[in-house]
Amino acid sequence: MSATPKSLEHLVERLMTLPGVGRRTAERLAHHLVRAPEAEALSVADAIREARARIRPCSRCHAPAETDPCPICADPARDGSLVLVVETARDLEAVESSGAWKGVYHVLGGRVSSVEGVGPDTLSLDALAERVRTGVREVCVATNPDLEGDGTALHVAKALEGTGVPVTRLARGVPAGGSLEFLAKTVLAEAIENRRNAKSP
Numbered sequence: 117m118s119a120t121p122k123s124l125e126h127l128v129e130r131l132m133t134l135p136g137v138g139r140r141t142a143e144r145l146a147h148h149l150v151r152a153p154e155a156e157a158l159s160v161a162d163a164i165r166e167a168r169a170r171i172r173p174c175s176r177c178h179a180p181a182e183t184d185p186c187p188i189c190a191d192p193a194r195d196g197s198l199v200l201v202v203e204t205a206r207d208l209e210a211v212e213s214s215g216a217w218k219g220v221y222h223v224l225g226g227r228v229s230s231v232e233g234v235g236p237d238t239l240s241l242d243a244l245a246e247r248v249r250t251g252v253r254e255v256c257v258a259t260n261p262d263l264e265g266d267g268t269a270l271h272v273a274k275a276l277e278g279t280g281v282p283v284t285r286l287a288r289g290v291p292a293g294g295s296l297e298f299l300a301k302t303v304l305a306e307a308i309e310n311r312r313n314a315k316s317p
């Protein structure tokens with residue numbers, strides 16, 4: 117028999133469903149949440165509820181936002197004809213904080229991964245293809261520079277075949293196997309500046 121009360125074990129198991137949270141971390145968090153002042157602990161639950169209620173994917177770029185279109189898509193100072201394709205909203209934030217991209221974004225919502233059983237049809241590729249038919253002059257693919265990111269980039273290029281819109285990729289200044297999220301802003305800015313045609317290796 118486990119000495120852990122049932123409801124505490126349930127909390128541990130729920131926390132373990134979060135990405136990157138293993139049993140030890142989940143146990144530490146759970147014990148903290150039941151020991152902390154009630155208002156403080158429940159404010160976590162409230163914040164989850166509020167974010168869930170307010171945040172929707174932007175109908176243009178699919179980034180999570182409280183308004184639709186999101187502030188970036190709605191900004192008249194951004195060049196709406198330049199679209200940077202990223203895997204996740206976290207990658208968008210990384211590029212955005214580098215200040216190097218003056219266009220808009222398209223969030224795929226993940227990456228094609230045979231290991232995780234994610235096929236191209238779960239990504240927002242159709243929406244992207246639809247979108248580029250309305251006055252887009254360049255799509256730059258900024259998937260992460262690893263095997264799955266490269267594979268995902270091929271799916272993006274394939275989805276845009278026949279649209280006539282040039283597809284570029286970030287320059288190889290991005291170290292292979294690296295993640296956009298953890299890149300220095302200057303490296304990211306350089307990779308964007310030196311982006312290249314997706315068809316020439």
Ligand SMILES: [Zn+2]
Nearest residue numbers: 174177186189
């Ligand atoms: Zn948007």
